Every structure is written in structure tokens, then in C-alpha cells.
Amino acid sequence: MNIVVVGGGVFGCLVSYVLARRGCQVTLLDKDYPGSATSASAGGLWAVGESIGLGCGVIFHGKEGKANIDAGPQPLPREFMEFLMESNRYFPALTQEFERHSGIHIEAEKGTGLLYVIYNDKEQQYASSLLDWLSNSDVDVEEWSSQQVCQREPLMTAEQQGGVYFPGDNQVNPMLLANAARQSATALGAVFKNNTAVTGIRMNNGSVTGVDTTHGHFECDVLVNAAGSWSGQLAKLAGLDLPIFPVRGQILCTEAMRKQTLNFNLSTSDCYILQKAHGEILIGSTTEFCGYDVEVPVENLVGLANGARRALPMLSQSIVKRSWSGLRPGTPDEFPILGPVTEIPNYFNATGGFRTGIVGAPLSAEIVAAHILGLEQPFDPEHFLASRFTKGDIHLPQ
Amino acid sequence: MSKPELLIVGGGPAGMSAAIEAASHGVRCCIVDEGRELGGQIYRDAHAIEREASPDLINPRGDELRKQLAALTNLIEVRSDSMIWGISDGNKVAVGKEASGTEFITPAAMIMATGAYEYIPPFPGWTLPGVMTPGSAQILAKNLNVMPGNRIVVAGTGPLLYVVASQLVQKGINVVAVLEATQRRDWLKVPFAGWQAWELLKEGFGYLRVLRRAGVPVYYGRIVTHAEGDAELSHIYHAPVDKNWFPDRDKEECLEVDTLCIGYGLQSRNYLAQLAGCKIEFDELGGGWVLQRDKRLRTSQPNIYAAGDGAGVAGSKIAELEGRLAGLDVAASLGHIDAEKLQQKNKPLQRELERFSSLKNTFARLTRIRPGLTELVDTDTIVCRCEEVRWKEAKEAIEHGGHDFRTLKVMTRLGMGMCQARFCWPPMARIVAQYKGCDISEVGPVRPRPPIRPVRLDVIAEAQSNQTQETE
Numbered sequence: 001m002n003i004v005v006v007g008g009g010v011f012g013c014l015v016s017y018v019l020a021r022r023g024c025q026v027t028l029l030d031k032d033y034p035g036s037a038t039s040a041s042a043g044g045l046w047a048v049g050e051s052i053g054l055g056c057g058v059i060f061h062g063k064e065g066k067a068n069i070d071a072g073p074q075p076l077p078r079e080f081m082e083f084l085m086e087s088n089r090y091f092p093a094l095t096q097e098f099e100r101h102s103g104i105h106i107e108a109e110k111g112t113g114l115l116y117v118i119y120n121d122k123e124q125q126y127a128s129s130l131l132d133w134l135s136n137s138d139v140d141v142e143e144w145s146s147q148q149v150c151q152r153e154p155l156m157t158a159e160q161q162g163g164v165y166f167p168g169d170n171q172v173n174p175m176l177l178a179n180a181a182r183q184s185a186t187a188l189g190a191v192f193k194n195n196t197a198v199t200g201i202r203m204n205n206g207s208v209t210g211v212d213t214t215h216g217h218f219e220c221d222v223l224v225n226a227a228g229s230w231s232g233q234l235a236k237l238a239g240l241d242l243p244i245f246p247v248r249g250q251i252l253c254t255e256a257m258r259k260q261t262l263n264f265n266l267s268t269s270d271c272y273i274l275q276k277a278h279g280e281i282l283i284g285s286t287t288e289f290c291g292y293d294v295e296v297p298v299e300n301l302v303g304l305a306n307g308a309r310r311a312l313p314m315l316s317q318s319i320v321k322r323s324w325s326g327l328r329p330g331t332p333d334e335f336p337i338l339g340p341v342t343e344i345p346n347y348f349n350a351t352g353g354f355r356t357g358i359v360g361a362p363l364s365a366e367i368v369a370a371h372i373l374g375l376e377q378p379f380d381p382e383h384f385l386a387s388r389f390t391k392g393d394i395h396l397p398q
Numbered sequence: 399m400s401k402p403e404l405l406i407v408g409g410g411p412a413g414m415s416a417a418i419e420a421a422s423h424g425v426r427c428c429i430v431d432e433g434r435e436l437g438g439q440i441y442r443d444a445h446a447i448e449r450e451a452s453p454d455l456i457n458p459r460g461d462e463l464r465k466q467l468a469a470l471t472n473l474i475e476v477r478s479d480s481m482i483w484g485i486s487d488g489n490k491v492a493v494g495k496e497a498s499g500t501e502f503i504t505p506a507a508m509i510m511a512t513g514a515y516e517y518i519p520p521f522p523g524w525t526l527p528g529v530m531t532p533g534s535a536q537i538l539a540k541n542l543n544v545m546p547g548n549r550i551v552v553a554g555t556g557p558l559l560y561v562v563a564s565q566l567v568q569k570g571i572n573v574v575a576v577l578e579a580t581q582r583r584d585w586l587k588v589p590f591a592g593w594q595a596w597e598l599l600k601e602g603f604g605y606l607r608v609l610r611r612a613g614v615p616v617y618y619g620r621i622v623t624h625a626e627g628d629a630e631l632s633h634i635y636h637a638p639v640d641k642n643w644f645p646d647r648d649k650e651e652c653l654e655v656d657t658l659c660i661g662y663g664l665q666s667r668n669y670l671a672q673l674a675g676c677k678i679e680f681d682e683l684g685g686g687w688v689l690q691r692d693k694r695l696r697t698s699q700p701n702i703y704a705a706g707d708g709a710g711v712a713g714s715k716i717a718e719l720e721g722r723l724a725g726l727d728v729a730a731s732l733g734h735i736d737a738e739k740l741q742q743k744n745k746p747l748q749r750e751l752e753r754f755s756s757l758k759n760t761f762a763r764l765t766r767i768r769p770g771l772t773e774l775v776d777t778d779t780i781v782c783r784c785e786e787v788r789w790k791e792a793k794e795a796i797e798h799g800g801h802d803f804r805t806l807k808v809m810t811r812l813g814m815g816m817c818q819a820r821f822c823w824p825p826m827a828r829i830v831a832q833y834k835g836c837d838i839s840e841v842g843p844v845r846p847r848p849p850i851r852p853v854r855l856d857v858i859a860e861a862q863s864n865q866t867q868e869t870e
Contacts, residue, residue, distance in 0.1 A: 298492045301858055
């Protein structure tokens with residue numbers, strides 16, 4: 001089967017890898033270079049944390065960078081957490097597969113877990129209600145006293161009152177993940193075309209027959225839309241409406257610091273903070289609805305810097321080396337959009353990774369591949385179909 | 399002082415002249431500079447060590463400008479030890495200072511006078527201790543009274559080589575040789591092309607005279623091909639080149655040295671202007687990617703001007719004149735002087751600028767980077783020293799589709815270090831373009847992001863308290 005995947009982000013690269021592994025002839029087209037947008041991500045694999053509103057979700061659900069604690073916990077539907085936890089379980093095996101196929105180690109760290117740091121009584125209540133919500137699930141979670149936090153993360157501020165620790169929420173290097181998937185897929189016969197933007201989709205009898213690009217025409221039996229924040233525009237070329245919108249996030253990055261300056265991924269009501277394998281500490285992230293603009297307004301960095309030094313006073317003296325912003329492909333209900341559409345039989349979505357695109361990518365790719373190849377689904381695919389949007393009255397954020 | 403009308407970025411010859419001119423017409427100015435004292439690289443602060451250590455090497459022009467500036471102190475606010483680390487919405491400027499944080503200033507007009515920095519192409523051995531730029535050697539010897547070495551070769555191209563070599567000689571250092579990449583016959587054209595700028599020629603001959611008296615040989619048409627040493631530099635190898643600077647390896651010679659000062663001219667510093675939305679273009683004779691400007695020295699952004707080497711490398715005389723022209727134009731555009739006075743003041747400055755243009759253009763042609771230089775890299779040569787990326791890794795990435803700065807960065811970490819790609823990318827862009835056989839504009843410039851210089855986190859964090867005071 002000849003499959004064209006449009007978009008070389010972590011979704012596109014993983015879908016290509018999974019399909020190539022199953023013997024499909026895959027051609028991936030990227031408008032510039034695979035992983036360009038993916039590389040803007042911090043690479044947190046916070047399946048539980050993100051599902052219950054921590055990570056960059058704190059900022060997403062809150063107002064002006066503060067968690068919306070008064071409103072109580074704002075977890076997403078339980079199936080979402082189960083989906084992310086299942087996807088997270090793919091990383092150990094993927095690490096080995098990618099190492100074998102491409103020689104790239106994706107730095108999927110173990111034992112760095114996510115620590116939600118509690119500053120005050122309100123946040124304590126917030127944490128307690130989250131714990132209640134999690135109590136009838138099989139999620140690994142620990143409650144740490146202020147002393148325990150200090151012992152285990154020695155640079156943490158004395159201001160904190162304790163924390164909630166999720167040992168299963170680790171991290172990966174998103175750039176290496178996309179690169180490893182790309183090179184592994186290539187090793188299995190997939191073809192990647194860079195700087196190739198799709199300009200039109202050719203149809204015959206209601207089916208896709210190929211795509212026109214800035215570098216010629218590509219015929220296909222199946223078209224996969226993995227164009228991330230741009231997948232709405234691609235869908236439009238096929239006459240489809242896809243409720244995808246770009247959600248900008250900004251990240252600050254320090255100089256490379258001594259390894260294990262931080263032991264854990266940290267989440268506070270202000271920001272998240274994590275140290276990457278190279279030693280740099282990333283501080284993120286904003287959640288902004290401002291179209292495709294990837295400028296970095298300086299004012300927004302101020303809030304991130306303050307959040308970081310509040311949690312880790314020693315970071316005051318660290319040198320900030322860079323900042324950047326990237327676009328998350330947002331969906332109205334935060335679930336990705338995966339699988340077939342009713343209108344076109346050989347068109348499939350693999351998009352809408354939003355805040356959890358990295359951690360959700362492995363299972364998303366498996367779900368899409370199972371749809372295309374008619375295999376048994378690894379997870380209930382109903383939640384992720386594009387058709388859900390025509391059923392309910394879902395509103396796009398303003 | 400009340401809110402400045404004009405924000406000048408950089409206090410070198412262009413910035414100081416701009417402030418003096420604008421303030422003399424009543425414009426309230428603020429100069430932001432990273433140094434402790436104004437002066438820029440060329441008139442770098444003459445503080446106590448230097449005044450005592452190198453009294454003969456101090457350029458009096460720096461003091462003159464500082465004096466003129468001090469006389470206008472009621473209209474010129476000087477923010478030294480300060481750094482602009484970001485800018486948004488085109489004119490909201492984040493001025494940071496260690497221990498006091500960031501203040502946001504929104505001026506009516508800005509003049510970018512950000513100067514230039516040295517161009518160092520990678521070659522085998524260039525990261526050995528003992529290899530430095532002429533500018534660094536100058537700061538060590540002249541400003542800090544620290545001798546960079548005992549046996550020094552000064553190499554590369556451009557007028558700075560002779561300035562630095564002669565200053566090292568005057569500090570009593572053994573300069574073994576000066577190696578100039580461009581042929582002697584080309585340099586002989588300089589006096590004819592630049593006779594109008596007689597004072598600069600005189601200055602240049604002065605440097606050459608110092609070298610001749612000290613018996614320092616100047617070899618033209620030779621480049622350093624590689625450097626060697628165990629823990630530090632011990633030998634350099636140099637060879638004659640053709641007009642495109644391709645070396646004749648059969649005629650390579652070796653010199654025993656402990657220090658190599660190597661620099662191939664200057665390139666504009668324009669990350670901040672780019673962040674402000676000013677358009678750039680590639681100009682081989684202006685030192686690489688330079689700001690687009692109109693005749694009035696305005697960039698593509700309304701109310702942002704650019705003057706001096708930061709706009710296109712042209713030297714300190716032209717920097718002063720451009721600074722004054724920009725300051726004058728700002729004074730007119732803000733209504734401090736009328737069109738007639740502008741015209742009257744502008745004309746003599748333009749004429750003076752014209753007088754230096756022929757020499758400037760000749761220098762630019764003589765010292766432009768030629769392709770032979772980009773082929774010195776070996777597979778194991780480090781091409782990004784911050785992240786220790788080697789040419790073989792970069793080459794592999796290019797072959798896997800790395801086609802511009804961003805993709806190469808993603809693939810290799812090239813340019814992700816503390817220099818923010820300032821030093822690695824300009825030569826790498828040439829190397830990539832040459833390797834791929836494409837135009838350098840296809841490979842593209844770096845797209846700067848705040849902070850445009852590494853900055854302490856608390857400087858960014860301390861901005862909040864000042865944000866409310868931003869107007870008035």
C-alpha cells in the first residue's frame with residue numbers, strides 16, 4: 001500500500017515508522033524539515049500530570065498564569081488519562097527499537113518523575129482533591145511532606161509545603177524522538193521529502209488519488225494528515241473542516257548546568273521546570289491563542305523567570321541562554337483527532353496532539369495505523385474520531 | 399530624567415556621536431551600553447589600568463567624544479553596564495542591568511549603533527589555547543596590561559591586524575610575523591583609492607612604520623592553514639594563496655609560536671535590530687548580513703535608525719558621521735529642528751561621508767571573505783565550539799537534509815550554545831553554501847530570539863516591578 005503522510009512532526013514521523021514497520025510504502029512530505037515544530041516542545045511525558053491539569057495545563061486551566069484553584073481540580077475525562085498512560089508505556093520499547101534501527105538514543109529518562117510543588121493551603125486542598133480523584137485508579141502517586149521534598153530535591157525553596165509525586169511521568173528529548181522515528185522509518189524503506197509543501201489534493205470518485213506539492217505530484221492509496229497546527233489547512237484542501245487551532249507556548253532555557261542539578265520534573269502553579277540530559281534547564285510554558293505567530297514577546301518571559309526562581313531560588317543566578325516558542329495543534333476538547341472521516345474513505349487524521357502530543361504520539365500512531373490497515377485497535381478509537389465534533393456543540397476558544 | 403525620546407543602543411563612536419548631535423538640538427536621549435564607560439570597542443574605556451599601562455596607545459578621539467557628551471548631560475542619560483536583551487512590538491525595549499533587573503522603555507525613536515565583532519573561520523587547531531582574535535589580544539595587552547604571549551603571529555585580513563600588531567610591538571611583545579591573506583599588489587591600490595581620506599592613510603602608514611622599525615615582517619597573500627600543539631598552541635602552518643585564497647599546500651611553512659591572533663575582518667552585530675523587525679540583506683562588502691537602510695539611515699522599521707558598523711562595517715570615521723546624520727534626522731523627525739536647518743546641517747556631513755567612501759569601498763573589496771578560507775576545515779575540525787560540533791557531524795546532517803540554520807541546529811546542536819550562533823554560523827553559512835553549491839542567502843541567517851545575549855535569570859525576573867512605570 002502506497003501511503004503519503006503529510007507533516008513530519010512527532011505524529012507524522014511515528015505514523016510513518018509504524019506503517020513502514022508493517023511493510024507499507026510510506027512517503028512523508030514536510031513543508032520544511034521533519035521535527036521543526038516538535039523541537040519547540042519541552043518533552044515532558046506527563047501522562048498523569050497533564051491529564052489532571054498540572055504541567056502546562058496549570059496555566060491552561062488557570063488565569064494569568066495561576067492555577068484556577070478555587071474552581072477545584074479540572075481533570076480531563078478519565079479515558080484521556082488512560083490513553084496517555086497507555087501511550088507512555090510504549091517508550092521503553094521504542095527506545096530500544098530506535099536505538100537498533102537508527103542508533104539514536106531518545107533520552108527517555110526513567111526515575112525523573114513529575115513533582116507537583118505545593119506552596120500554600122489552597123494548593124494543598126487542590127492537591128488533596130486530585131488525590132481523591134486518583135484514589136480509585138491504578139495510578140502510581142506519592143504524597144511528600146515538605147521535608148521529604150527538601151531531602152529529595154535539595155535546591156527546592158523552603159517556601160513549599162510539600163508535594164505530590166508521579167513516578168511514572170518522566171521525559172524524553174522530543175527532537176531526538178522525531179529524528180529517531182524518521183531515521184528508523186527511513187531504514188525500513190520510508191521516503192522523507194523535505195521542503196515539500198502540499199498545494200492541492202487530487203480526488204477521484206470521492207477518494208484521494210494524490211497530492212500536488214511545491215516539488216511535484218505524489219500519487220497515493222492513502223493520505224494521512226499529520227500536519228499539526230497546519231492540519232486544518234490541509235484538510236480544507238480535501239474539502240474537510242478540522243477544528244485545529246495553533247496554541248503558542250514559550251519556553252526559557254538556561255545554560256547547561258551540572259547534571260542532576262534537578263532530580264525531578266517540577267510543576268508549580270506558575271510554570272514547569274525540567275532539566276534535559278544535556279544539562280540545560282527548561283522553564284515553560286505559556287498558553288496563548290495568537291495564530292501562527294512564533295515571536296517571543298519579552299513580557300511573557302518575565303512570568304516564567306519569576307515562577308522558576310520562586311521554586312528554585314538558586315536559578316536566580318543562572319544564565320538564560322535562549323527562549324523560543326512553538327505551536328501546539330489545539331483541539332476544542334484537548335483530545336487528539338485520529339483516524340478516518342466519513343466523507344473520504346482513504347483519508348486519515350493523525351493530528352491534534354495539543355499539550356500532550358509527545359507522550360500521546362506512540363499510541364496515536366498505533367491507532368491510526370490500525371485504522372488504515374484494518375487491524376485490532378490497541379485502544380478504544382471512538383473518542384478520537386473527527387466525527388465527534390459534528391455530534392456535540394463544541395466551541396473553539398476565543 | 400523624564401522618558402527619553404531617543405534610545406541609542408551602543409556607546410561607541412556612532413552611538414556617542416548620535417547622542418551628541420541629537421541632544422545639541424534638544425532631543426532627550428538615553429544611551430544604553432554594555433561597558434562600564436562609553437567608547438565602544440575602538441575607544442574602549444580608558445580606565446586606570448590602561449591610562450597607566452599604555453598612555454601612548456590611547457586614542458584621544460574617545461576622550462573628545464566623552465567630553466562633548468558630558469557637556470550635554472542634562473539631555474543625555476547614560477546607562478552603562480546595561481544590556482538590552484529583548485524587544486517586542488517593535489519598540490518595547492527590555493533594558494537589563496545586573497542587580498537591578500529589567501526596565502521596559504518605549505522611546506519615540508531608536509538608533510541602533512551596535513557595532514561589529516570579529517570573523518573567525520574554523521580551521522584545524524583553531525580551538526587550541528593560544529589562538530585568539532586580534533581584538534582579544536588588544537584588550538589583554540592594551541587595556542588590561544596582560545601580555546597575551548611571547549611569540550605571536552598576527553594573521554587574517556584587514557586594517558585591524560596592523561593596529562593590533564603595532565600595539566603589541568609597542569607593548570614590547572615579540573611579533574614574529576603578520577600574515578595578510580590579500581595580495582600585496584591589491585593593498586598597493588589603497589593610497590590611490592583613498593587619498594581623500596588622507597588622515598586615515600597617515601594613521602595606517604604609522605602602524606606599518608612601527609612594524610618596520612621593530613623588524614616585524616608582513617607577508618601578503620598568505621593564510622594560516624592549520625595550527626598544532628599538545629595542550630596549547632605550539633606551531634602554526636601558513637601557505638601562499640591565490641586570489642580566491644586557496645592555499646598552495648606544497649609551499650606550506652611552519653612557525654613556532656605560543657600565540658596566534660587571527661581575524662578576517664568584522665561583521666555587523668544586528669540581532670537586536672532583527673528582533674525589532676528590521677529587515678536584513680546579505681552584503682558581501684558590508685560584512686555579511688546587514689540591515690536594510692534608506693538614504694536617511696532608517697531601517698525597514700519606522701523610527702528605527704542604524705548607524706556605524708552595526709549597520710554595515712565601515713570603520714569609526716564613518717560611524718561617527720552616520721551617528722551624527724541619524725541623530726540629526728531624529729531631531730528633525732521629532733520636530734526639534736525644521737527642514738531647512740536639517741538640510742543645512744546634513745549637507746556638510748554627507749560631503750564628509752563621501753570623502754571616506756572610496757577608501758571604505760576599497761577596504762571592503764580587499765578584505766572580503768573568499769572561498770578558499772571555507773575549505774580549511776577537516777572532518778574533525780570543531781565548527782561550533784560552544785557545543786563541540788565537528789565538521790563531520792555537520793556534514794552528515796547536511797547530507798540528511800539539513801539545509802539551513804534551524805534544521806542544522808535541530809540535528810546537531812550547532813549554534814545552541816552560549817554564543818547564540820554569533821561566531822559559528824557566519825563562517826558555517828559560507829561552508830554550507832559552498833558545500834551544497836547554493837547561494838548563501840538560501841542557507842539563511844540566524845533568527846534571533848530573546849535574550850539576544852545570555853542574561854541572568856533574575857535580571858529577567860526583576861522586570862515585573864518596573865513594568866508599571868514604563869510610561870513616564
